Amino acid sequence: MKKVTESMLHEWIQQAEPYKSLGTVADYIPALQKQKREDIAVSVYHLDNDCVGAGNLENTFTIQSISKVLALALALMDQGEDYVFARVGMEPSGDPFHSIAKLERTNPSKPLNPMINAGALAVTNMIMGSTPDEKVGRLLTLIHEMTNDQSIGYDEEVAHSEFETAFLNRSLSYFMKQHGVIEGSIEELLDAYTKQCAIEMNIKQLARVGAVLANEGRDLESGRQIIPVQLARICKTFMVTCGMYDASGSFAIRVGIPAKSGVSGAIVGALKGYGGIAVFGPALDERGNSVVGMQVLETMASRLELSIF
Numbered sequence: 057m058k059k060v061t062e063s064m065l066h067e068w069i070q071q072a073e074p075y076k077s078l079g080t081v082a083d084y085i086p087a088l089q090k091q092k093r094e095d096i097a098v099s100v101y102h103l104d105n106d107c108v109g110a111g112n113l114e115n116t117f118t119i120q121s122i123s124k125v126l127a128l129a130l131a132l133m134d135q136g137e138d139y140v141f142a143r144v145g146m147e148p149s150g151d152p153f154h155s156i157a158k159l160e161r162t163n164p165s166k167p168l169n170p171m172i173n174a175g176a177l178a179v180t181n182m183i184m185g186s187t188p189d190e191k192v193g194r195l196l197t198l199i200h201e202m203t204n205d206q207s208i209g210y211d212e213e214v215a216h217s218e219f220e221t222a223f224l225n226r227s228l229s230y231f232m233k234q235h236g237v238i239e240g241s242i243e244e245l246l247d248a249y250t251k252q253c254a255i256e257m258n259i260k261q262l263a264r265v266g267a268v269l270a271n272e273g274r275d276l277e278s279g280r281q282i283i284p285v286q287l288a289r290i291c292k293t294f295m296v297t298c299g300m301y302d303a304s305g306s307f308a309i310r311v312g313i314p315a316k317s318g319v320s321g322a323i324v325g326a327l328k329g330y331g332g333i334a335v336f337g338p339a340l341d342e343r344g345n346s347v348v349g350m351q352v353l354e355t356m357a358s359r360l361e362l363s364i365f
């Protein structure tokens with residue numbers, strides 16, 4: 057597969073510019089409304105450690121649902137596959153990420169997969185740590201290892217804004233507590249979950265996260281195994297089947313790269329043997345995926361024939 061050059065990225069992001077005015081910036085988390093439509097960016101981190109980018113490379117954003125992939129990796133490392141998958145399923149839901157509907161209809165009542173909110177809340181509940189801050193601190197340590205950057209933290213304003221308004225996520229959590237899927241304090245769980253979603257990065261840092269997953273969980277420079285191969289594989293498989301919400305099927309056909317989307321407008325892709333890809337554009341389409349991001353990924357995948365299928 058051909059490497060991406062900076063001039064290619066400039067061209068593609070320019071072509072996607074007109075799409076900035078389409079879609080809507082998420083506002084159900086009040087602090088996310090402050091994001092600017094103009095702040096679009098793309099970056100590719102090749103496995104040989106060569107990183108290219110275009111657009112607003114300085115802008116930082118919260119990773120939101122992308123954190124679900126990393127929290128899953130950590131919970132799997134903490135508790136093992138059997139423990140985790142006794143409490144969360146492996147099947148796509150076909151419903152929006154915050155849907156509560158299938159929780160009631162499945163028996164035994166466990167969330168269908170770790171990429172929808174119900175599943176992600178159950179996963180965060182399984183991360184080791186005696187306080188929410190300890191759990192989030194451990195997740196940040198994993199991210200520091202993946203990005204080789206200790207400076208990454210979370211945006212307190214966004215975390216607080218979501219914590220104050222996360223009524224639906226509280227409902228999902230209480231429902232699962234009733235059914236024994238999760239345990240402990242729901243307020244503490246929401247504290248950890250909203251901080252995890254508010255982890256803040258720039259586009260190149262996010263591309264490097266994708267690159268480590270693409271590199272079977274190994275550090276790009278030292279080759280050190282940060283996430284076991286089998287667990288990195290599980291994460292990427294969920295990215296294919298459930299990473300783009302209820303648009304995962306059409307995304308697999310149109311782009312064909314394991315990817316995870318977040319409501320901030322960020323998307324991370326992990327392409328085995330190639331590298332990590334990150335796109336950002338805060339305006340979302342009706343399924344909740346970045347309009348500009350989808351446009352850039354589609355162009356990139358078709359020009360360079362990146363589909364894994």
Ligand SMILES: NC(=O)CC[C@H](N)C(=O)O
Nearest residue numbers: 120121153173253318319
């Ligand atoms: N799709 C998303 O990115 C959702 C994440 C967000 N923090 C939520 O739980 O609502």
